[in-house]
Amino acid sequence: MNIPEYMTFDFLQTLRRNHPAWRLLCAEQAPLLAAFFYREFLAAHRRGIETEEILQDLDLFLYDVSQQTGELAGRTPQEYLDRWTEQGWLRKYAWHDAWYYDLTATAQKAVDWLVSLHQRAFVGTESRLHTVFGLLQEIARDTDTDAARRADWLRGEIARLQAELAQVEATGKVQPRLNELQVKERFLQAESTATALLADFREVEENFRMLTQQVRDEIVQWEKGKGELLAKVFQESDVIRDSEQGRSFAAFWRYLMAAQQQETFRATLRQISEVPAVQKLLPEHPLSDIGPQWLQAAAAVQQTIGQLSAQIRRYVNEDYLQQEKAIYQRIANIERLAVDVRQGGSLPKGDFLAIDAAAPAVVMPMERKLFVVPRPTKLENRMLTVGDASGGKLTPLFQQVSIDPQKLRQQIRDVRGTRPEVSLKEVLQAYPLQQGITELLAYLVLASHKEGVFQPDTLDTLLFERDGRQLAAICERVVYRQEDEEAKP
Template sequence: MDLDDIDRLRERHPAWRLMRAHNAPLVLSFLGPYFVDENRAAVPASTIESRLDDYLYDLHRTDPGRYTNDASTYLDDWSAADAGWLRRHYPVGSDQVHYDATPALHKAYAWVEGMRARTFIGTESRLHTVIDLLRQIVHGAETDPETRIAELERRRAAIDAELADARNGIIRTLDETALRDRYQQVAATARELLADFREVEDNFRALDRSAREKIARWEGGKGELLAELISSRADITASDQGRSFQAFYDFLLSEDSQTELDQMLDAVHRMPIIATDRRLRTVHHDWLDAAERTQHTVRTLSEQLRRFLDDHVWLENKRIMQLVRGIETAALAVRETPPADIGLTVNAPGVPISLPLERPLYDPQPETRVDSLVEPDTSDPADLETLLAQRYIDTARLADTVRELVPPRTSASLSDIIQQRPVQHGIAEILGYLSLDADDIAIRIDDETTTIPYDDSAGNPKIVRMRHVTVSRP
């Protein structure tokens, strides 16, 4: 890279801007653990605002005058176009703003983490990795049968020798240093994969945005645009990035691969000589979540093609589509340089006329006397039975019940949960399950109907008919 390239990155790259920002410690200390370490996808604005507000409250107790803005202001600044550390968008089917981390945040957070002093730096495992990769490249591209056969025989001889030693009771194991070296390499590669998925998703999203802009600006025939869009969709699948991602995704979806990964991770985390990272125990589930988000971005582009092919909607809404495309084209034209003042002037349909004689004359109203006193003999005794019969529904207990019965990353129907833990307070307790609001519990109501048997407060059997409710632990 020459001087101009580095200077251009310093001025335009969001990760470099983050390192130069005056509140970079706040951004990295909050967004890094929240999105990168916990591998979070897009979260609603209310959730992240609440978490950031608690974080700022703890900071104000030790350093009151350092960060004075509120949580919403910081989130708006971090998601602005001149920052680029958070992506602000509306997901499909939601009317609430969501925030998601950008690849620039991952790069900056990884660079800061790499600056910390390390007591142990492994080199042997990386050397073996380089040699293994070179061996795969050389022998994987070999077309000479004799050379390929010689390599396979060499591998078989090494395996036969190891089998013979094992049968004779000679077992060669790695020492503690070699084990820690390789575990450190595995942990670093696993975290880098999560960051790479975020960047791949961003690249696919850029292709999707390019296709949307092309549809908004297109003025030619429909067939030509369709051919160009299908070519763009094929470019995603046929590119090196697309083929590598699809091969990784197919391998990870294999049941045998998932079982092998789970068994190996469990075996590693049971070794007492390795200081394991708790995040690495379920890293393959994080890989699946990140890969699914990337696949969702590709499916979004395919959905745009499907909508474009709907001729019926195209003909019925031709005028509306022209107006929307005009608005989109104008918005794209002023995206880089938005107007300073935006105003709207509406001409009144006429001049209002008010005649004095049309107003009604003053009409005095008779005085109204209000007697709020109740005669002693007409007052009825208060019925306190309904008030005393009120029951308190402990939603914390219901949340603990869900966590006990539903393992993480799984789901169960509400009827199965109630069958395992019968309700104690009637229909109010069933409604309490629907009102659970926790980060690790999600409630989904489907269109299907189901019946849930329960006992009321008097012990009488009842049946409630309601929508099918699924309780999940994301």
């Protein structure tokens, strides 16, 4: 059996660890991620969202989730966005002096897969079968070079059209060729394909960005003369347009931007909106805005291509048109090392770069404080007398909080029972904290003495009561294992 490489065990094992979409599905907060991404980007068909707006929306969303689950969010909205960007689920970019966030293509694939798990009330097959036959017949017909077969097919089409025209002229009526079920099936298939195009645009945009990054990496590592470099850049500048995705997208853009095609599309939408079977579907499956959404998504791809091409030109100008200066040569060496490290190279050992400060210290004259006359310090010289401690009490000295570690260990054993491990959250649910944060720190000290394991990737919210107030502590998950405790003398 011929198994493709991308479906072998080793490849899938590596894909599970490294692919952002798979990591999103395996994340503990996958429901939160998928729900927020779908509501913020996919359901609203939005591309880039400004930082302030998405922070506000995420803050409200986290509040709603905490009200439903009773658990507080472990991070701030900005920390969540930074982490999701590092994981490859969001893309952060600057535009017109503002920062924006957009959903990546891999994250959209994960969310779309979750959407596909929803059981559909109606699954049409007949229209898709017609689509398959139609596509195959189109390939066979439009690639056939046999003149006789082409002539026979054209005669058959002419005869069919003439017969249909004669029937219309004789009866003055046109019988619908599709029943209500077939209309519904074809409309839902068209709506699904139109929506899928929006997802394809995001993936095409990321592929163009990766392609340009490869060209930039080659420029950084170039060691030959300026003329040869410019010749290579001019040659590589057509890579984006000449790639298969570039040619396909260019054809789509020309077809979409044609005024006749846009008017035909709008007229078709107006016509089908009058069909009774379609009118029942329009409230839940609107298609009136799909044309502007296509234009917006395609324009974003065109804009990305133009920006990336401009970056390549600036990159060449900055690095090589002034290569006589030593500072540009040093920058080129640093960038070559950075590319090597990103492609799997080893980091330099020790201190390899030192700067005085991350930013210049600028002190404006008007920011200095005005001179203030110092006030003299007055000291009082009092005579000290010997006290007898008759009015004092020593009781508070003996009322300090004391935590018994053996008692905490016994509580952990009682909750764990015969299980191999138990979390601190489960222990506190059975034995609530009596001494507040001091008792909680004692549990953490036991875990640090090889009686437990800290799991930094997971945060637990520990609820407890102190002086009549409900308090919460957020910390890394702590797990107490039986073998760790038995190993302790």
